Amino acid sequence: MYSSKITGLGFYVPDNVVTNDDLSKIMDTNDEWIQERTGIKERRWIPEGSDDTSAVMGAKAAKIAIERAGLTSKDIDFIVFATLSPDYFFPGCGIQIQEMLEMDTVGAIDIRNQCSGFVYALSTADQFIKTGMYKNILVIGAEFHSNGLDKTTQGRGVTVIFGDGAGAAVLTREEDTTKGILSTHLHSQGAYADKLIVESPSIRNWVPELMANPKDTSYFPEMDGKFVFKNAVVRFSEVINEGLEKNNLTVDDIDMLIPHQANLRISQFIQRKFGLSDDQVFNNIQKYGNTTAASIIIALTEAWEKGKVKDNNLVVLAAFGSGFTWGSVIIRW
Numbered sequence: 295m296y297s298s299k300i301t302g303l304g305f306y307v308p309d310n311v312v313t314n315d316d317l318s319k320i321m322d323t324n325d326e327w328i329q330e331r332t333g334i335k336e337r338r339w340i341p342e343g344s345d346d347t348s349a350v351m352g353a354k355a356a357k358i359a360i361e362r363a364g365l366t367s368k369d370i371d372f373i374v375f376a377t378l379s380p381d382y383f384f385p386g387c388g389i390q391i392q393e394m395l396e397m398d399t400v401g402a403i404d405i406r407n408q409c410s411g412f413v414y415a416l417s418t419a420d421q422f423i424k425t426g427m428y429k430n431i432l433v434i435g436a437e438f439h440s441n442g443l444d445k446t447t448q449g450r451g452v453t454v455i456f457g458d459g460a461g462a463a464v465l466t467r468e469e470d471t472t473k474g475i476l477s478t479h480l481h482s483q484g485a486y487a488d489k490l491i492v493e494s495p496s497i498r499n500w501v502p503e504l505m506a507n508p509k510d511t512s513y514f515p516e517m518d519g520k521f522v523f524k525n526a527v528v529r530f531s532e533v534i535n536e537g538l539e540k541n542n543l544t545v546d547d548i549d550m551l552i553p554h555q556a557n558l559r560i561s562q563f564i565q566r567k568f569g570l571s572d573d574q575v576f577n578n579i580q581k582y583g584n585t586t587a588a589s590i591i592i593a594l595t596e597a598w599e600k601g602k603v604k605d606n607n608l609v610v611l612a613a614f615g616s617g618f619t620w621g622s623v624i625i626r627w
């Protein structure tokens with residue numbers, strides 16, 4: 295068996311900053327409510343007329359990650375792309391990356407696991423590397439939320455949370471199994487699929503049906519925020535503990551926890567529960583909102599760029615989201 299090591303990181307967010315005050319001009323909300331409930335001050339939304347999409351932003355982040363890994367796109371053996379906002383219903387964004395980065399005809403898959411998407415993507419790539427099938431895998435998380443949100447007061451409970459962006463990592467095969475990804479832990483619970491969902495358009499409720507029924511707004515995300523919150527704090531804790539126990543580690547071994555940026559209050563709850571200091575938990579939801587499959591990889595990249603993730607550190611990634619799905623990744627950096 296081999297080990298997989300993250301050898302390159304990159305992220306891209308659109309320049310267009312949307313503050314809470316900007317939102318209060320288009321819907322009945324305010325900076326105080328949003329900051330108090332979520333910690334979010336601003337997010338990036340792709341502006342009208344921009345060419346950015348999930349795949350385009352993913353390619354921009356990927357170029358940075360590949361360069362930082364000291365590789366070229368020709369060295370990549372496989373692509374794993376996590377998103378809930380793909381450019382097309384089909385085919386997926388992974389194959390677009392193959393084309394955009396002028397790569398060889400390598401395989402590409404899309405992962406559809408919402409806020410846990412990047413954790414699932416990393417775990418998938420890790421299996422291909424550990425078994426020796428591939429050497430360098432490009433793992434991307436990207437979301438173009440803003441075009442699919444209800445920007446009226448009716449959608450305010452969901453819309454204020456989400457932001458656009460992308461992040462990418464290059465995962466590389468290593469011989470030293472004491473370093474790199476130590477383990478990954480994945481879970482799902484479909485009983486709560488309807489607690490955070492975009493129901494349409496779907497094959498069950500396709501565009502002609504939607505157009506025939508103007509009252510049907512099930513193409514906007516629906517969320518039972520309180521229920522999601524309550525489940526998130528429990529599952530985050532469980533899956534972090536599961537990862538630590540699997541590796542005979544304890545909370546004291548954690549150097550850096552990067553939680554999915556769902557809500558600053560969820561991150562703070564987890565931080566308090568595990569007794570971690572501010573230096574041991576990285577959050578950037580204040581600037582980017584919840585970027586779903588991109589959030590962990592954007593946060594990991596920013597933490598690394600700031601020198602907060604160092605050689606030999608124990609880094610824990612943890613996610614929870616729609617599905618429900620949740621998971622963790624334990625990394626010896």
Ligand code: COA
Nearest residue numbers: 323324327331409450451454519520522523556557614615
């Ligand atoms: N601005 C102002 N008021 C708002 C608002 C907004 N953006 N959104 C909702 N409200 C109002 C509601 O209409 C409600 O008013 P009412 O009491 O008069 O009916 C009130 O604020 C409380 O709404 P509620 O939805 O109960 O708020 P909440 O305290 O549960 O907070 C969330 C909402 C979304 C911030 C919170 O539930 C949450 O963060 N949940 C987890 C979400 C999450 O992490 N999602 C990502 C999954 S990974």
